[in-house]
Amino acid sequence: MTEQNTNSGFDFNQPTIISLLYLGSFVTGFSGLVGIVLAHVWQSDNEESWAASHFTYLIRTFWFGFIASIIASVLMFVLIGFLLFPIIAIWVGVRSVMSLVKAQRREPMPEPETMLF
Template structure:
């Protein structure tokens, strides 16, 4: 049985859920839709942990998570301001979907220890 991940990192023990740093940040972002504050915890962790990235796949995840936060933050501000003309509701919905999709994609890739294909993208 092979006990290493796709890029040489350790695979989750027994095929279980691996709580690596990228997974924790993704879960913080997803939980922010319920708590409202855990996204701030996620961005702080991403900035702190990116200096200690042990593998190349982790470095791409930190860049991806940081970009995801700023997309969500800026998009929410724009959507909030444009709620005056009712377009903001659609923008807020689109931003929420984008943040959820990016967080889930990062979560899935982190479980496989794979790098994010395009961490500097503003889209998926």
Template sequence: MIVGALYLASFLTGITGLVGVVLAHIWEGEARGTWAESHYTYLIRTFWFSFLASIAAVVLMFVIIGFFLFPLIAIWFGVRSVLSLVKASKQEPMPDPKTLLF
């Protein structure tokens, strides 16, 4: 739950998402074989795919498309973070942690 909360806090601070992904990478090994492992996988993938999509959006800003991608990336990042928090509060694993959808 801490990593998901840090991701959501990054909308206000900008840096807590980086702290969250570092913690997720550290704690993922400790969670092997538990319901929490799927959350770490899900949240790590959420961070890195949104990071790569943001880089692509910056490049695409030269053709205006990038400006429209940033809100979509933020929504995707936020929804995935909230979904992980909801499941974690019930101590349920993420159904498909390797999906790029929700």
């Protein structure tokens, strides 16, 4: 007879997978694209109430990070863009880790539409 403990081990729930894909994009460069596709697909199939806030948070993280990266690319011609890329990377990384931690506890994101953390 085995007893399943939901508090032990690593929980590969949908928001966790998306967060890991976003973080993996720092190494691969493309896994964030897989993450955003999954976020949009899974958002409509979501059955868990706590996860809905994570999908909103993670989708906004990707798109705002993507738009900021385009702006930083344009601003590289005046050298400001070189300063913006590390800031964008830190912002995306922190938001991804915050979602990952809360998803492991199956807690909703407190303010999923915020631009901050």
